[in-house]
Amino acid sequence: MADYILAKHISKHLNEEITLKGWIYNIRKSGKIWFLIFRDGTEFIQCVVLKNEVAEKVFDLKSTLTQESSISVTGIVQEAPRQDIGYELLVKDIEVIHIAEEYPIALKDHGVDFLMDKRHLWLRSKAPFAIMKIRAEIEQACRDFFNERDFTLVDSPMFTPNASEGSTTLFETKYFDRKAYLTQSGQLYSEAAVMALNRTYCFGPCFRAEKSKTRRHLTEFWMVEPEMAFFDIYDDMDLAEEFVSYLVQRALKNCRRELEILGRDISKLESVKTPFPRITYDEAVEILKKKGYDFEWGGDFGAPHEEAIAEDFEKPVMIWRWPAVLKAFYMKRDPEDERYVLGVDMIAPEGHGEIIGGSQREEDINTLLERIEKEKLPKEDFEWFLDIRRYGSVPHSGFGLGFERTIGWICGTHHIRECIPWPRTMARLKP
RNA sequence: UCCGGAGUGGCUCAACGGUAGAGCGGGUGGCUGUUAACCACUAGGUUGUAGGUUCGAAUCCUAUCUCCGGAGCCA
Known part of the structure; x- marks a missing residue:
């Protein structure tokens, strides 16, 4: 002892x-x-x-x-x-x-760049201490949530052989005599995994080489991605809101002290209970038009749009049924109207942005092939993915939750780089 | 990549064409209840870099570098 x-x-x-x-x-x-x-x-x-x-x-x-x-x-x-x-x-x-040498971090104001250069020391300060405690608690809460609901953890690889989804920029790396890419999402692997294990989740780092310099972006961030066989878009949204509510309530239960240290307005978190508001993309466009935005159907929402929509709600809001042109090839078309896909985004309150992106997946091989061809994706790279639709294809759905954005919202931090121990941004690779 | 903003002591900032200052941190001294304690004294800067304009540049101009915020893209 x-x-x-x-x-x-x-x-x-x-x-x-x-x-x-x-x-x-x-x-x-x-x-x-x-x-x-x-x-x-x-x-x-x-x-x-x-x-x-x-x-x-x-x-x-x-x-x-x-x-x-x-x-x-x-x-x-x-x-x-x-x-x-x-x-x-x-x-x-x-x-x-x-006896410590003269310590560089005073208990006074410092600039972000200075503090990030001293991240190895800054972690000792009160706010980073509280945030890391909350991060650890919420990470455990994620695992508990899925374990309690018969999900199996199936982690996806970090190295991937090709630039599958196309849209976002991937980090390229040498892989012996070939090229490899750092994963941007475990979803495609999870789709295969649920056919083996019914309900799965993966939880790990994702990498995006986008040149984004905003308070909502990192080049390396963590994502929790549940995937469920036999779930449709409604089941998917039900699970997403239950999950987010669970995480927030868990922070309120076990991280009071840390939230106090951060000066978080706890009343704003207390109201985060199911059900969450759900609006379709079309309804979101109407809200924007009523607020005077000049917005055309078929456009994607930027950060100001998201904020304008979210400010009407004290809970996270789910926007679903998106124009197909805006979303990835694997999302299922709305059977009632081909122009839409059964995708959903969840926007956090207080300007913390999109924390969840999810969808029902396209389970029909021919529709999927059509979209792969239309978007000029390399079909041969997707053969294994198409196998999922060849052998006992079933409706299935899933979503990805941006972990740092979620922590940032719960903690009320201004920038999500404070929500990961060693942030990686476009400008920062050290320490 | 584009659009804005900022680079001045260890840190956070002021001075915006006329002798570079303050607070914090450091040092010295004082104080028995402080809460980013307080009070006094003290050390510490060729103003990101390279050119230019001017009698005179931290300040104006040009280039360049770095960082910050945002857009696009996304979690």
Whole structure:
């Protein structure tokens, strides 16, 4: 058993003498009293050092300790109503492990570029700490959600042999004497997997070489992609809203402290329960027209359009039944009107953009072949994918949830690069 | 790729044609309840780079680099 406790468990040790091991977040000095804000990666604790409670050499540490120095601190746990967590430590002894050099990150404003250059240190600060905790909790929630619903995890490969979907730009890499591409989605593999395992999901990084420089884009981001045999578009939307609601409620249940640290308006998350509003593309266009946008049927929604549509709803809104011209070849045509496909996007509130893209898939091989030919995709590369339609084809559906965008919405961060430990953007490959 | 914005001490910014300043961080001193503590003193900058205009350029012009925001594309 370790001879120290984790700071997050401090409340279980009221009036006991305990030892904590960690780092100094901040020091506030006075004459015969000083305060050190201690952190150990599980919680932030104020420690009080009183001149007549400690040895002189311990008291004098106030002039040698620096921000981010590592220490072992022993003291008595006391109630402290003015502290966020309600407790503080009355220090009895401090053992110095390492005196940190002058720390570059002050507890003041810094620019994004500076902080990202120092990402390896910035992670120690309060907001990144809270976001990483929430990210880990939501990732676990994703896995729990699907495990509880008879889904099997079937992860897809990162290396892919061809530029299948065509539309987005892929990262190309050497693969021995051939070329390979980094995956942009696991969906096509999942479509094969559900014919083997009925309901599956994959959860991993995706790569897009788009030259996007906005607060909603990364070149490497994570996506959760469930795929379900025998699901139609309605089942797909039912699952999507249940899933998103589950994630938000899970954050509210298990990440209160972290959301508080981030100053998130919790009331906005509390209302995120099923059912979510569903509108068709045509209805969305009507909303835009009523708001004075000059928008033609058949166009795709840009970020300002998405925001204009989403601002009417306090929950995420699903837009479905899209013009076929806008969507990928594998989406199923609406049987009632060939101009539409049974695709759905989910737009998060508060300007966080599209968090889900999904659809019912085209299960008829001839229709699929038509679209492959029409979009001039390399048919030979899709032979394995067409096999899914040759051997016991069934209706099936799925969607992909952009993980960082979802975290960004739950945490209320301005830019999704804060929602991944080591962000990769067009301009950033380090650290 | 296109359209905007910004590059000034370690950091965040000010000065917008006339002697480069402040706050934070660092150093020194003071303070027994601080909450990004406070108070006093102190060190620290050839203003992204290369040209040009001018008696004089951080400031105006040209080129270039970097970053930021957005568009397109997307999660």
